[in-house]
Amino acid sequence: SQQGEEDPQALSIQEGENATMNCSYKTSINNLQWYRQNSGRGLVHLILIRSNEREKHSGRLRVTLDTSKKSSSLLITASRAADTASYFCASPAGANSKLTFGKGITLSVRP
C-alpha cells in the first residue's frame, strides 16, 4: 500500500522562486524522509525529520511535519535550474526499515 502521497504532481517555477511540495501519509511514522531523483539516476537523500520534530532546515531546504494532519512539506528557497528533478517523500514501514514511497513530484525550474 502507498504510504506517502505527494502534492502537486508537477510544479513549474522560475529560477529564484520558492518551491513548496507537500506529502501526506496514512499510518503513524517514526520519521519522514525526502529524496531527490534526477533523470536516469538513483535517489539521493535530502533530509530526515523525526516524528517528535516540527521543523528542520538544511541549506536551502526547509521541512515541516504535522503529525496531527499526517502531512509534511518541503520548501526549496531561491530555486536553481539544477533543482529540476523528481522529489519523493518516504517513511520506514513497520518493524523493518523498508521505505514506502509516493509517486513523486516533478519540479521544473526555468532558467
Place this chain on the structure above:
Amino acid sequence: NAGVMQNPRHLVRRRGQEARLRCSPMKGHSHVYWYRQLPEEGLKFMVYLQKENIIDESGMPKERFSAEFPKEGPSILRIQQVVRGDSAAYFCASSPRGLGEPQHFGDGTRLSIL
C-alpha cells in the same frame, strides 16, 4: 568512499531468458534493499536482506523472482523466465544499521524485455 554500485546499468533480455542484477552496497553497510520503479511511478519495495539472510520479501512476486546477499560478494536479484511486464528500473539501496535511517541508492539497472 564509493557509493552503491549496480551493474549492469542497462540490460536487455528476450522473453523467457534470465536476468541477473548485481548490487554492491556502500562499504560498511550490511543492509540491502531492492526496489522497482515503473515509468512515472514511485519506487516499490521488493526485498530487504542482511548478510546471508532475507529479512522481508513481502514485495517480491511469488514466482520467478529471487534475491540473495551472500557473505562474500554483491547482492543479486534474479528474475527467471522474464516477461514484458518485468521491464522497469530496479534500484538497490543500502544502509549501515537497518533502523529506518536514510538509505543510499545506486543508479539502478534498466531492464528491457524484447
